[in-house]
Amino acid sequence: MTATAGGPSLPQERRVVTAIPGPKSQELQARRTAAVAAGVGSVLPVFAARAGGGILEDVDGNALIDFGSGIAVTSVGNSAEAVVRRASAQLADFTHTCFMVAPYEGYVEVCEELAKVTPGDHAKKSALFNSGAEAVENAVKIARSYTKRQAVVVFDHGYHGRTNLTMALTSKNMPYKNGFGPFAPEVYRVPVAYPYRWLTGPENCADEAAAEAIDQISKQVGADNVAAIVIEPVLGEGGFIEPAKGFLPQIAKFAKDNGIVFVADEIQSGFCRTGQWFACEDEGIVPDLITTAKGIAGGLPLAAVTGRAEIMDAAHSGGLGGTYGGNPVACAAALGAIETMREQKLDARARRIGEVMTPRLKAMQEKYDVIGDVRGRGAMIAIELVKSGSKEPNPEATAALAKACHSEGLLVLTTGTYGNVLRFLPPLVIGEDLLNEGLDILESALTTL
Numbered sequence: 109m110t111a112t113a114g115g116p117s118l119p120q121e122r123r124v125v126t127a128i129p130g131p132k133s134q135e136l137q138a139r140r141t142a143a144v145a146a147g148v149g150s151v152l153p154v155f156a157a158r159a160g161g162g163i164l165e166d167v168d169g170n171a172l173i174d175f176g177s178g179i180a181v182t183s184v185g186n187s188a189e190a191v192v193r194r195a196s197a198q199l200a201d202f203t204h205t206c207f208m209v210a211p212y213e214g215y216v217e218v219c220e221e222l223a224k225v226t227p228g229d230h231a232k233k234s235a236l237f238n239s240g241a242e243a244v245e246n247a248v249k250i251a252r253s254y255t256k257r258q259a260v261v262v263f264d265h266g267y268h269g270r271t272n273l274t275m276a277l278t279s280k281n282m283p284y285k286n287g288f289g290p291f292a293p294e295v296y297r298v299p300v301a302y303p304y305r306w307l308t309g310p311e312n313c314a315d316e317a318a319a320e321a322i323d324q325i326s327k328q329v330g331a332d333n334v335a336a337i338v339i340e341p342v343l344g345e346g347g348f349i350e351p352a353k354g355f356l357p358q359i360a361k362f363a364k365d366n367g368i369v370f371v372a373d374e375i376q377s378g379f380c381r382t383g384q385w386f387a388c389e390d391e392g393i394v395p396d397l398i399t400t401a402k403g404i405a406g407g408l409p410l411a412a413v414t415g416r417a418e419i420m421d422a423a424h425s426g427g428l429g430g431t432y433g434g435n436p437v438a439c440a441a442a443l444g445a446i447e448t449m450r451e452q453k454l455d456a457r458a459r460r461i462g463e464v465m466t467p468r469l470k471a472m473q474e475k476y477d478v479i480g481d482v483r484g485r486g487a488m489i490a491i492e493l494v495k496s497g498s499k500e501p502n503p504e505a506t507a508a509l510a511k512a513c514h515s516e517g518l519l520v521l522t523t524g525t526y527g528n529v530l531r532f533l534p535p536l537v538i539g540e541d542l543l544n545e546g547l548d549i550l551e552s553a554l555t556t557l
């Protein structure tokens with residue numbers, strides 16, 4: 109094991125020196141099994157020691173190539189210099205006052221930055237929270253206050269969190285909802301434009317899905333009853349589904365025409381991940397509200413709802429908040445992360461990652477018919493695995509492929525409603541050599557499948 113610290117100074121080299129997981133990880137895993145609730149899972153029981161750039165080093169001295177970023181969180185890398193510098197200074201000054209008790213500048217500064225970086229040049233305000241789910245819940249509270257309506261519309265394959273309301277908004281039963289009901293009422297799910305699986309073909313997908321979604325909302329819910337339409341511009345846990353081009357604008361227009369608050373959940377797709385600051389920019393969408401988390405603060409827990417000032421101000425004073433929401437250390441980290449994204453132009457880095465990954469993955473698709481689809485943009489890319497000669501989901505091959513990558517020191521994550529999508533979310537600061545090495549490992553794992 110090296111004595112090198114994590115963060116930007118961690119050597120950017122893959123190294124596999126034990127079985128994965130190694131003996132120390134296995135020891136910790138045994139302690140974990142005895143002490144940690146079984147309901148909390150892990151993709152790979154390899155215990156982390158240090159991380160930085162595109163590398164995650166474990167307690168056995170293995171250095172894994174990181175294609176996960178802790179689920180799209182450490183986009184600026186782990187322990188990024190500006191994040192550590194600003195958060196450390198804040199730790200020394202004060203750790204908590206509670207913004208609802210005695211406010212501090214960092215919170216205000218994060219809200220000012222959010223107004224600048226999110227789509228649209230209208231007057232904006234923000235409120236800060238701890239987790240993505242909490243941000244989505246609050247977006248719904250705000251939309252209901254503003255519209256004085258109750259219904260919330262979400263989409264097939266959508267994911268919005270694990271709290272009671274966000275479980276209701278989430279579409280997949282296992283593992284997120286099973287046995288955890290009853291769920292919050294007034295939630296309605298409609299079709300999303302999933303090009304690869306649209307029955308009449310991808311070219312008809314956007315218009316047909318939009319028409320069907322709008323028809324269901326109008327006929328089954330009543331547009332006048334809908335407070336908010338909540339959608340991920342790229343659906344993350346549902347399988348990195350990019351709604352067919354033209355779908356999102358039609359839904360956004362329907363919302364606008366009917367006084368419905370259009371909420372873009374950019375918790376996974378936001379903060380440079382897809383090659384823009386926010387994924388909805390690719391179709392020129394300006395959401396009324398946008399929820400962010402994950403990439404916002406370089407690994408510290410922070411989330412936000414940002415949106416049109418008049419909507420954000422609809423909730424009465426004291427109606428929004430929480431003890432820790434917008435914690436000063438997390439705010440300092442967010443300012444460091446945003447500074448890093450700007451200075452290192454991580455939106456362009458994400459686009460470059462997509463340019464390296466997509467052609468290589470498409471070449472693999474030509475060779476291996478287990479790959480049914482290659483999709484995504486920027487550094488949010490995935491392959492969907494199917495049974496030979498069909499579109500039948502192949503979760504077994506997906507799990508086997510992930511396992512083969514893990515044992516070679518490449519950390520990849522699976523996703524998707526059918527568990528048959530392998531997703532790639534490298535830190536945006538990953539070096540191109542590591543990126544290519546990761547793809548080499550994937551390719552040789554495909555060969556042995």
Ligand code: PLZ
Nearest residue numbers: 239240241267268269340344373375376
């Ligand atoms: N909205 C679009 O992607 C979190 C979930 C991992 P929290 N996605 C990762 C898991 O299995 O719990 C997510 C998201 C979108 C909301 C959330 C919820 O964000 O910070 O996990 O609450």
